Amino acid sequence: MTTFHVKPRFVTRGDVRLAVFEQGNPDGETLLLVHGWPDTHDLWQHVIPHLAETFRIVSYDTRGAGASSTPAAVSAYALPELARDLFAVIDAVSPDAPVHVLAHDWGSVETWEAVCEPGAEKRIASYTSISGPNLDHLGTWVRERLAQRRFTGPLAQAVASSYTVLFQIPVVGTLPFRLGMSRIWPTFLRFFDGMDASLVRPAPTLRTDMITGLKRYRANIRPRLRHPRERRTDVPVQLILNRRDRAVRPVGYEDTGRWVPNLRRRELDAGHWSPISHAGDVARLTADFVGDLRLDTTTDSRGGGTA
Known part of the structure; x- marks a missing residue:
């Protein structure tokens, strides 16, 4: 595969500086990659080589991770703030054309917040979501299933998400990460996901990122699940559902x-x-989704769409 030079830069929004990295085909459509907890933009290092010849690829360290700013207040990690960061990156790297987004885990949760904002379809051409729900949709689903006395689905997700209760407790929630979880992270992922531990290349900031990233859980989970909002989007969305996902x-x-x-x-x-x-x-599913959308647009513009 062709090796592409990585161009680092910073995008500033208020007091927050976001570390942004560009590579790939400069003439391709822009694909924005958004990582989750406790990762940095390096999460995508195995995905990018499969897409770099087709897309102009932009990734960034979300606030509280990697080389980006780390606000102290829990409220700084509320979903509206994270969505505004995403839009700030989009405006900086692609001011004249909407971008495609591929996101994972909390990166997916915050992208859901962005795509449900009014006018998002003018700035985001498509969204591929992995292992990160829209918390408002999830909250509504849980409440409705419980009201219908259909307990199996919510119970399965509650068991999978039980760790998030610990993460929301100040001090106590950070103890596993202060006591050395970062040192055994590849081994943990081999146990948790059954993956080859040699594929896991932790960022040097992993320990700090683990601890800071817990503020996302504290800022968002209880408010959104207790009081879900009506959130819709006209952005085309692809869900990549991992059948063996123990968390989502x-x-x-x-x-x-x-x-x-x-x-x-x-x-x-x-x-x-x-x-x-x-x-x-x-990478294949993401490229196929974008390609199919492009084909649909071309067909409609030629008058070949169906009513």
């Missing part, structure tokens, strides 16, 4: 089509960290 169960997405008219579902026989363990599959 596919059943939690069964109602997503209510809020996303243009929705595609694809499954992988993968665990939570599929961008590492199944990088080629993630």
Whole structure:
């Protein structure tokens, strides 16, 4: 595969500086990659080589991770702030054309916040989501299933998400990461996801990123699950559902089509960290989705669409 030079830069929004990295085909459509917890932009290092010849690829360290700023207040990690960061990066790297977005884990959660904002379809051409739900959709789904006395799905997700209760407790939630979790992270992912530990290349900031990133859980989970908002989007969305995901169960997405008219579902026989363990599959599904959307647009512009 062709090796592309990485161009680093910073995008500033208020007091926050976001470390942004550009590579790939400068003439291709822009594909923005958004990582989750406790990763940095390096999460995508196995995915990028499969896409770099086709797309202009932009990744960034979200606030509180890697080389980006680390605000101290928990409120600084609320979803609206994270979505504004994403839009700031889009405006800086592609002011004249909408971008495609591929996101994982908390990167996916915050991208859901962005794509449901009014006018998002003018800035985001497509969104491929992996292992990170829209918290408002999830909250509504749980409440409705419980009201219907359909407990199986919510119970499965509650068990999978039980660790997040610990993460929301100040001081106590950070103890595993202060006591050395970062040192055994590849081994943990081998156990948790069944992946080849040699594929895991932790960032040097991992320990700090783990601790700071817990503020996302504290700022968002309880407010959104307790008081879910009505959130819709006209952005085309692809869900990559990892069948062996121990943290985010596919059943939690069964109602997503209510809020996303243009929705595609694809499954992988993968665990939570599929961008590492199944990088080629993630890249292929993302490129296929963008290509199919491009074909649909071309067909409609030529008068070949159906009424």
